[in-house]
Amino acid sequence: xxxxxxxxxxxxxxxxxxxxxxxxxxxxxxxxxxxxxxxxxxxxxxxxxxxxxxxxxxxxxxxxxxxxxxxxxxxxxxxxxxxxxxxxxxxxxxxxxxxxxxxxxxxxxxxxxxx
Amino acid sequence: xxxxxxxxxxxxxxxxxxxxxxxxxxxxxxxxxxxxxxxxxxxxxxxxxxxxxxxxxxxxxxxxxxxxxxxxxxxxxxxxxxxxxxxxxxxxxxxxxxxxxxxxxxxxx
Numbered sequence: 109x110x111x112x113x114x115x116x117x118x119x120x121x122x123x124x125x126x127x128x129x130x131x132x133x134x135x136x137x138x139x140x141x142x143x144x145x146x147x148x149x150x151x152x153x154x155x156x157x158x159x160x161x162x163x164x165x166x167x168x169x170x171x172x173x174x175x176x177x178x179x180x181x182x183x184x185x186x187x188x189x190x191x192x193x194x195x196x197x198x199x200x201x202x203x204x205x206x207x208x209x210x211x212x213x214x215x216x217x218x219x220x221x222x223x
Numbered sequence: 224x225x226x227x228x229x230x231x232x233x234x235x236x237x238x239x240x241x242x243x244x245x246x247x248x249x250x251x252x253x254x255x256x257x258x259x260x261x262x263x264x265x266x267x268x269x270x271x272x273x274x275x276x277x278x279x280x281x282x283x284x285x286x287x288x289x290x291x292x293x294x295x296x297x298x299x300x301x302x303x304x305x306x307x308x309x310x311x312x313x314x315x316x317x318x319x320x321x322x323x324x325x326x327x328x329x330x331x332x
Contacts (some may be wrong), residue, residue, distance in 0.1 A: 112265075150227075150310050150322030151266070164319065199265060207318055209254045209273060214265035 110134070112215035114200050120221045121190055129185040129218045133202030140183050141203075141212060142175055144196040151199055157183060158206050190222045225249045227323035229311050234329045235301055243296045243309050243326045251316020257285055257296045258310040260325065266310055269296070298328075306330045 113132040121127050133140050139158055143151035153167040157177045165175070172190075177183040187194055197219050201212040226248045235241040247255070254273035258266035272278055272287035272294060284297040296309055308325040315321055 148231075148324065148327075150312070150324050151320075152322075153319060156319075164317070209271060209314055209318070211256075211268045211271070212320065214267070216265050 112200055112202050112213055114198075114215040114218050116218060117216065118219045118221075120223060122223055123190060123192060125190050127187050127190060127220065129187075129198050129200075129220070131183045131185070131200030131202075131215060133181065133183070133200070134213055135181075137202035137204055137213075138180070139203045139206045139210070140177060141201040142183070142185050143199040143201065145199055145217070146196050154185070156206070163206065187220075190220075192222045195220055195222045225313075225315065225321050227311055227313060227321055229309075229323045229326045231324070232327045232329065234331060235298075237301055237303060237330055237332050239301050240297065240299050241301060241328065243298075243311075243328065245294045245296075245311035245323060247292050247294070247311070247313045247321075247323075249313045249315045249321050252289060253314040253316065253318055255285075255287055255294050256312045256314065256320065257294075258312065260308045260310060262307070269309075301330050303330050303332070 141156040142154040155165040160180045172188045175185045197217040199217045200215045203210040203212045229245045257269040260266040270285040277286045282299045287294045310325045311323040312320040
């Protein structure tokens with residue numbers, strides 16, 4: 109079956125603009141995670157959803173970042189008033205559920221560049 | 224605080240064996256994962272250990288010692304395609320993954 113997909117694959121935007129990044133998880137996976145990764149670093153946790161609700165958003169750096177998953181499937185990460193420091197690869201992952209050692213399956217990521 | 228340590232970079236020769244170490248200090252422990260990440264690609268799952276000991280899966284093996292907060296990934300019969308970053312991640316008491324920075328493995332002919 110299809111894996112996790114993310115769009116766009118690349119996004120270049122100007123400082124101060126608004127961007128939306130989309131994630132389509134594996135069908136049937138109830139848990140969805142957003143990470144961001146800078147060069148030479150491991151993934152940095154941002155937020156995760158169990159179903160439609162944000163179960164843990166403690167990794168969101170500030171209130172410019174927001175994510176939704178209205179129907180428990182597709183998720184959108186929204187960044188307002190982008191800053192150059194937001195430039196990174198944003199990774200989405202899904203797993204069968206949470207509350208257990210379930211493997212996370214990653215999408216190819218969206219490379220965000222803020223100029 | 225929570226901390227995962229692994230070497231930044233390692234170099235090995237095609238056909239040889241390499242061991243990538245990972246030490247951790249986390250709030251709770253629900254297992255340790257190893258992921259492989261080729262440059263510009265997403266991480267892909269390699270192994271999961273929750274009990275002490277060695278888990279073997281083809282050319283790759285992973286070892287865990289919970290009392291020492293230590294794991295290693297062993298890669299045998301290295302191939303050029305094994306050139307990648309290897310990420311160690313610990314699942315904490317909330318079943319969240321805490322990630323290391325990754326070890327970049329360079330394979331030379």
